[in-house]
Amino acid sequence: MSQQVLSKTTEHSIYRVPAIIALVSGVGLIFALVGDGLWDVMSWLAVGLPLAIAAWVWWPISAFRQKATPASRVLD
Amino acid sequence: MTNSGLRKWAWVHKWSSLVSTVFLLMLCITGLPLIFHHEIDDLLHEHAQPAAVSPGTPPVHLDGIMEKVHQRYPGKAIQFLAWDDEEPGVLLWFINDRVDSDPLTNRIARYDANTGAFLDEPDFNGRFTTILYRLHTDMFAGLPGKLFLGLMGAFFVAAIISGIVVYAPFMRKLKFGEIRQSRARPVRWLDWHNFLGIIVVAWMLVVGGTGILNTWADLVVKIWQYTQLTEMLGDGKDKPAPTKLASIEDAVKLARGKLPDMEPQTLAFPGTIFAGPAHYVIFFKGNTPVTSRLLKPVVIDAETGAFTDMRDMPWYVTALLISKPLHFGDYGGMPLKIIWAILDLVTIIILITGLYLWIARRRAPAGQALEGTSFSVAERIPT
Numbered sequence: 001m002s003q004q005v006l007s008k009t010t011e012h013s014i015y016r017v018p019a020i021i022a023l024v025s026g027v028g029l030i031f032a033l034v035g036d037g038l039w040d041v042m043s044w045l046a047v048g049l050p051l052a053i054a055a056w057v058w059w060p061i062s063a064f065r066q067k068a069t070p071a072s073r074v075l076d
Numbered sequence: 077m078t079n080s081g082l083r084k085w086a087w088v089h090k091w092s093s094l095v096s097t098v099f100l101l102m103l104c105i106t107g108l109p110l111i112f113h114h115e116i117d118d119l120l121h122e123h124a125q126p127a128a129v130s131p132g133t134p135p136v137h138l139d140g141i142m143e144k145v146h147q148r149y150p151g152k153a154i155q156f157l158a159w160d161d162e163e164p165g166v167l168l169w170f171i172n173d174r175v176d177s178d179p180l181t182n183r184i185a186r187y188d189a190n191t192g193a194f195l196d197e198p199d200f201n202g203r204f205t206t207i208l209y210r211l212h213t214d215m216f217a218g219l220p221g222k223l224f225l226g227l228m229g230a231f232f233v234a235a236i237i238s239g240i241v242v243y244a245p246f247m248r249k250l251k252f253g254e255i256r257q258s259r260a261r262p263v264r265w266l267d268w269h270n271f272l273g274i275i276v277v278a279w280m281l282v283v284g285g286t287g288i289l290n291t292w293a294d295l296v297v298k299i300w301q302y303t304q305l306t307e308m309l310g311d312g313k314d315k316p317a318p319t320k321l322a323s324i325e326d327a328v329k330l331a332r333g334k335l336p337d338m339e340p341q342t343l344a345f346p347g348t349i350f351a352g353p354a355h356y357v358i359f360f361k362g363n364t365p366v367t368s369r370l371l372k373p374v375v376i377d378a379e380t381g382a383f384t385d386m387r388d389m390p391w392y393v394t395a396l397l398i399s400k401p402l403h404f405g406d407y408g409g410m411p412l413k414i415i416w417a418i419l420d421l422v423t424i425i426i427l428i429t430g431l432y433l434w435i436a437r438r439r440a441p442a443g444q445a446l447e448g449t450s451f452s453v454a455e456r457i458p459t
């Protein structure tokens with residue numbers, strides 16, 4: 001049971017991008033508390049980052065699914 | 077992470093999610109319109125507006141307005157006076173039968189601070205947003221309801237943390253953000269669940285954590301009353317209620333002089349839960365985005381009008397006050413509210429896909445599953 005499922009390096013590479021997103025959006029939550037104006041804008045960008053990434057992933061998929069024929073949909 | 081360790085985390089993720097999902101869905105659904113409660117209230121309910129005055133017009137003497145409130149509500153007690161955060165120039169007077177009646181049953185009379193005129197007495201009780209707020213905070217069950225939802229929040233946090241741990245074994249052969257679009261629905265939904273879950277982790281932890289803190293608000297206030305407020309009152313905590321109250325205008329002026337960079341937010345009258353038996357407590361707020369969330373109480377003798385004490389709030393009250401905007405998302409303008417709402421919708425998707433995956437997993441036991449639809453953590457761990 002002491003077998004490692006993941007090596008340290010794989011784990012690092014798996015969590016690298018999520019950790020950056022969590023850090024940016026987490027700090028963004030504080031930006032809007034600190035000040036108004038530019039602070040608010042920075043907060044929108046940082047807190048909204050996960051949504052931009054989700055849209056980036058979702059967009060090509062939805063475009064692909066719209067193009068897919070009914071027959072190809074049955075296969076999946 | 078060892079295999080047996082991962083299995084334990086998978087068990088935590090499964091059960092903490094299952095126990096709390098129904099309540100979290102309720103919280104997400106009721107919380108969504110609450111992000112825009114101010115806009116919804118403005119849309120659904122008429123509000124009398126204060127008269128437009130040229131800048132620099134001195135506000136009417138507070139004692140004069142209080143006189144009018146007493147004339148309008150004869151035999152009633154005033155518990156609190158609040159300076160409206162959202163509408164400058166409006167004073168809110170909290171009225172009840174007795175000064176120590178349950179503040180939840182208070183009537184709120186709005187007065188124009190510049191003309192001293194009565195505006196209106198809105199009835200908040202039957203409002204759509206009030207009903208949603210009660211569902212969201214205590215499900216109409218008072219303190220036990222609050223603490224129960226706080227417990228559900230703790231399960232939510234456990235589900236998020238265990239979710240972060242069990243994310244790794246799924247991602248060994250996948251790139252970040254990869255959705256296996258050509259595979260069966262359980263695989264696609266698993267990929268969406270993992271992807272969306274991991275990218276909104278920080279927001280979910282903050283909103284979940286601050287939500288838990290808010291369920292302790294009543295207890296935090298009680299601790300503050302029994303420790304800090306009692307200390308600030310000193311010998312005054314046993315003083316009998318004065319027969320004639322000192323001028324509130326002078327009390328506010330005196331306190332303002334002590335705190336020139338702050339604004340009065342609420343004045344608690346003697347005998348109410350936030351004051352002493354014979355003392356006013358005036359809560360001041362700062363004038364920057366952060367400090368406007370923080371309060372500083374000033375104690376004034378309600379018989380003599382003399383300054384008694386003032387001090388900063390202890391860390392636990394400050395933590396509670398800071399946690400409120402971080403939970404409601406109402407501190408960064410309309411764009412932040414919209415982002416908050418979309419993140420709330422993403423959380424609903426994560427909850428529903430998670431529930432779906434659990435059901436699909438039960439319908440297709442290990443071994444009978446289609447190849448490549450191995451979406452339980454246990455199956456991802458080599459034996």
